[in-house]
Amino acid sequence: MRMAQEEVDVLVRGRIRGLRLAKGWSLDDLAARCGLSPSTLSRIETGGRRIGLDQLVAIAQALETTLDQLVEPAGDEDVVIRPKHDEARGFTAWTLNRDTGPHGLTVAKIRMTKPVRRGVDELKVHPGRDWFTVLSGTVTLLLGDRTILVEAGQAAEFSTMVPHAFGAHDGPAEILTILDPDGKRTHLRKRK
Structure with missing residues (x-):
């Protein structure tokens, strides 16, 4: 179970960084939109800090996405039925x-x-x-x-x-x- 949580953390961190970069935003830009400091966002993206649910909600709203989209599985197990x-x-x-x-x-x-x-x-x-x-x-x-x-x-x-x-x-x-x-x-x- 521990490994699964770590995989989700890595996935979410990567999605936050990817969405931020896709919008052309710096850490300062995202920080201004979600109410967190740039250093906190940097530590969240790099894994130096755990992501709190309240922080995740604020980041998702700032990135114009949903919590579900940030944490949905990366694979296809939730869609593809294998024999x-x-x-x-x-x-x-x-x-x-x-x-x-x-x-x-x-x-x-x-x-x-x-x-x-x-x-x-x-x-x-x-x-x-x-x-x-x-x-x-x-x-x-x-x-x-x-x-x-x-x-x-x-x-x-x-x-x-x-x-x-x-x-x-x-x-x-x-x-x-x-x-x-x-x-x-x-x-x-x-x-x-």
Whole structure:
């Protein structure tokens, strides 16, 4: 956690200096606009002084920006959703909502490359219901004693208290699924 705070400090200091220079302002110019001394601003920019929240607010206002813009992450982790691969299961999953939705629901896209086989793959049971729609390919859904093929453009919804498993049928398949917390733990957890 300490390293993360230091990285944020370096990022904010660099943004303050960069915005000041982009406006063509000296330390004296920014100091006059935000009510801080030029030496305090110099120490803030160079890391010689911690930045207080009240100082950060004044600096942001003077630079005509917001606190959010000064402290937002430098990377793309808050925007880009990266896939999680599970080679053992032949699954690649993208969790499409960062925070769980109403009632703890998770939306995910899953790409399956391996078939599911009765007697080989374990059928899971958990409280709740699963729902998925097939985006491409065909999915084999083992549901209790039944084997159901769900094709592209079709959807499936079922009680997860019935033993179940799903996988690709005759080639890769992709689904969009909504899972409750138990379904997320069961279907999106990487197997070892």
